[in-house]
Amino acid sequence: MLVFYDAPYSGNTWKVRLLLRQLEIPHQVVKLDLFKGEARTPGFRARNPFGRVPFITEDDDFSLSESNAILLHLSRGSFLLPADPRSLAHVHEWMFFEQNQLELNIGLPRIFRKAQPAEAERLDSYFRPRAVSALKVLERHLASREWLAGSYSVADIALCAYTQLAPDAGHDLAAYPSVSAWLARIRAQPGFIELE
Amino acid sequence: MLVFYDAPYSGNTWKVRLLLRQLEIPHQVVKLDLFKGEARTPGFRARNPFGRVPFITEDDDFSLSESNAILLHLSRGSFLLPADPRSLAHVHEWMFFEQNQLELNIGLPRIFRKAQPAEAERLDSYFRPRAVSALKVLERHLASREWLAGSYSVADIALCAYTQLAPDAGHDLAAYPSVSAWLARIRAQPGFIELE
Numbered sequence: 001m002l003v004f005y006d007a008p009y010s011g012n013t014w015k016v017r018l019l020l021r022q023l024e025i026p027h028q029v030v031k032l033d034l035f036k037g038e039a040r041t042p043g044f045r046a047r048n049p050f051g052r053v054p055f056i057t058e059d060d061d062f063s064l065s066e067s068n069a070i071l072l073h074l075s076r077g078s079f080l081l082p083a084d085p086r087s088l089a090h091v092h093e094w095m096f097f098e099q100n101q102l103e104l105n106i107g108l109p110r111i112f113r114k115a116q117p118a119e120a121e122r123l124d125s126y127f128r129p130r131a132v133s134a135l136k137v138l139e140r141h142l143a144s145r146e147w148l149a150g151s152y153s154v155a156d157i158a159l160c161a162y163t164q165l166a167p168d169a170g171h172d173l174a175a176y177p178s179v180s181a182w183l184a185r186i187r188a189q190p191g192f193i194e195l196e
Numbered sequence: 197m198l199v200f201y202d203a204p205y206s207g208n209t210w211k212v213r214l215l216l217r218q219l220e221i222p223h224q225v226v227k228l229d230l231f232k233g234e235a236r237t238p239g240f241r242a243r244n245p246f247g248r249v250p251f252i253t254e255d256d257d258f259s260l261s262e263s264n265a266i267l268l269h270l271s272r273g274s275f276l277l278p279a280d281p282r283s284l285a286h287v288h289e290w291m292f293f294e295q296n297q298l299e300l301n302i303g304l305p306r307i308f309r310k311a312q313p314a315e316a317e318r319l320d321s322y323f324r325p326r327a328v329s330a331l332k333v334l335e336r337h338l339a340s341r342e343w344l345a346g347s348y349s350v351a352d353i354a355l356c357a358y359t360q361l362a363p364d365a366g367h368d369l370a371a372y373p374s375v376s377a378w379l380a381r382i383r384a385q386p387g388f389i390e391l392e
Binding site: 049050051061062064065066067068069072073076085086089090092093095096097099100103104123126137140141 | 247265286
């Protein structure tokens with residue numbers, strides 16, 4: 001049985017929660033409290049060397065970290081992952097862009113603003129232009145497309161996670177009309193769930 | 197014909213240069229000077245909306261950004277990409293970890309130390325503990341393994357790129373003996389090339 005180590009608040013766990021729902025994959029859930037350090041205990045780290053969630057185990061021989069790696073693994077053979085090599089390459093491209101250019105530049109200021117406001121202010125000149133640059137890349141791409149890579153895919157799920165949280169990091173999504181319309185299309189997909 | 201838009205200095209372009217050499221893939225090279233902004237001209241951005249290198253084109257219908265997406269695409273069917281779904285998932289896991297936890301936390305202070313020393317100092321308390329945390333995850337994993345995900349793969353190429361550059365960001369790799377031994381194994385692979 002697939003076991004999904006989940007936690008509220010994180011955009012990365014939300015990705016996996018949404019995928020499991022949209023693909024109707026049977027699984028058990030173990031909920032962790034990140035603010036109590038439950039992903040960094042020695043017991044959890046013995047199984048999960050990355051010490052982060054989301055995390056899944058399929059049996060004693062297989063476990064997996066990294067939200068986007070989990071999305072790619074669990075969507076194999078489904079409508080959420082294209083089989084054509086070129087479309088698949090574009091799915092990968094957007095998912096790496098997400099982890100490198102978008103997720104940190106929105107996710108970290110979001111947490112700092114909540115937990116360390118002085119650090120949020122000190123690092124604003126680092127995070128803000130990078131987040132704006134990433135949102136502009138998305139806006140240009142989506143101006144002439146419905147989805148990031150052909151049809152609705154795990155790339156849209158991955159990029160949606162922190163894009164929808166941009167206001168929590170001080171960005172007004174009204175400045176990105178094509179991004180906003182794309183977020184609305186994702187929210188209209190069957191099985192959509194809100195980020196807790 | 198495959199065209200590879202390359203630039204010196206970058207660890208991300210080095211990944212693709214090494215892969216093309218190790219898989220002996222015929223290609224043309226277009227060299228850009230990043231410090232002159234040659235990846236951000238309107239002409240280049242019309243073809244490459246990400247405005248970054250590495251970047252490849254295969255024909256008028258297909259181009260691809262993001263170093264790790266390029267590695268996954270070009271290594272299809274080769275010894276550098278496992279076919280087994282579980283091994284492939286671990287390759288993905290390490291490659292997303294690289295873009296999120298390692299590349300920026302070493303690559304950016306490396307550039308700041310060269311071009312903006314005051315900014316390097318100001319952001320040191322942000323980058324340093326994150327880079328150390330990533331290097332410790334690698335060290336623990338490699339203490340009992342030769343390669344990141346089974347046999348030598350694109351995951352090793354991807355993680356090697358910025359790990360080998362850690363000294364340029366102020367980290368002494370002597371503190372990470374298993375990482376150092378792994379880097380030596382990579383350097384001993386046929387076709388290895390130095391980062392320019």
